[in-house]
Amino acid sequence: MVLPEKTIERLSKYRRVLITLNYDQKGYIYSHELANLIHITPEQVRRDMMLIGYNGTLRRGYEVNKLIEKINSIIDGNTVQNVALVGIGNLGRAMLNYLKDKNRYLKIIACFDNDQNKIDKMCCGVPCYSINDAGKLIKELNINIAVLTVPTTVAIEVSEILIKSGIKGILNFTTIPLKVPSNVYLEEYDMITSLEKVAYFTQFNK
Amino acid sequence: MVLPEKTIERLSKYRRVLITLNYDQKGYIYSHELANLIHITPEQVRRDMMLIGYNGTLRRGYEVNKLIEKINSIIDGNTVQNVALVGIGNLGRAMLNYLKDKNRYLKIIACFDNDQNKIDKMCCGVPCYSINDAGKLIKELNINIAVLTVPTTVAIEVSEILIKSGIKGILNFTTIPLKVPSNVYLEEYDMITSLEKVAYFTQFNK
DNA sequence: TAGATTGTTAATCGATTAACAATC
């Protein structure tokens, strides 16, 4: 029932390249063409298609529009999920601008901060509320997902508030490892670790 | 010789929590304590220690300072690596502020852009140069690593310039999958995919 | 000693890659 993490990552990328490169106007695409677009092997594409139960045709490959629809139904469940961005510093604002309007089923409908100068104003087109009202508003606005861009010093405290408020998925951009209950999905996105990883492996390329 | 990717990621996190939580003043740490700090199992910590050839003592665990030194020598090779940030938009500036000064062996010493208003000025304390001079400057300044935060529309073009200029490691924050030669290390950091992944797995937590 | 801890091998799990039959 639950698909592998890596398959979900690739489905996200398949959909994005197909849409941004206007392949939906092309009609059909072969596994090796789709593989080339994100630099993987055709076997991996076919295996993903098998896992999601999507069949191509032998002569023409995969029907692009149908495939996009299928991916929509898997990732978004064809229903809008509301997202909050928590912490409107430099990073938060950049992320908000970046993630906003990238997926019509994922709507960033609120942001939270503790700075009185930001609260009750709009930030990049999204209303900003006090973190003290998170408990109430997350329930009222039916928000399931939080993007966490607060300073590391308050990351744990804020994550606990979010979980108490009913958030079921967190994308953590802070560089503190969080601990969440088993009914909350956590994705860690640690930029410093990523850069240090590049530093390590780059040593072998000289 | 080359350590597994996942081990490198954890080494980066071990070092960071040990330093930020001032464990270097504590002297020694047990595998289960270190495991707790980043929410993994003690077995995994011990296996990583084994892989990097670092031995603890039976009664007291691992000597923190020595462990940090060991991780330094692995990830940074105890030598400074110069880094360039390419693309000084909102995201680029946020990343620059975020990554700056996080690791004394990883120095962001230049940024590149194509906007005349930014070129030849300082940006967040780092000199900004024209992308047209990248070929010359990357060699002159001995830069090995690039953090890519340009708009998706020019990502491929710019990555090719960087590779021609001798960059050996790229941290790609754009949402376009890049293709690099085998002697260049590429780390993809796709925020949209991360958010969509959270959206998918959150559906099972309701 | 008894208990706690490390270091390491074996077993398991998850993901990728290889191989190939089916078929248009």
Next chain:
DNA sequence: TAGATTGTTAATCGATTAACAATC
């Protein structure tokens, strides 16, 4: 038909987890 492509099983690879001997 011949060639190209899909769908799927088997094999391999990489990473985690379990088990346990050694030892302070």
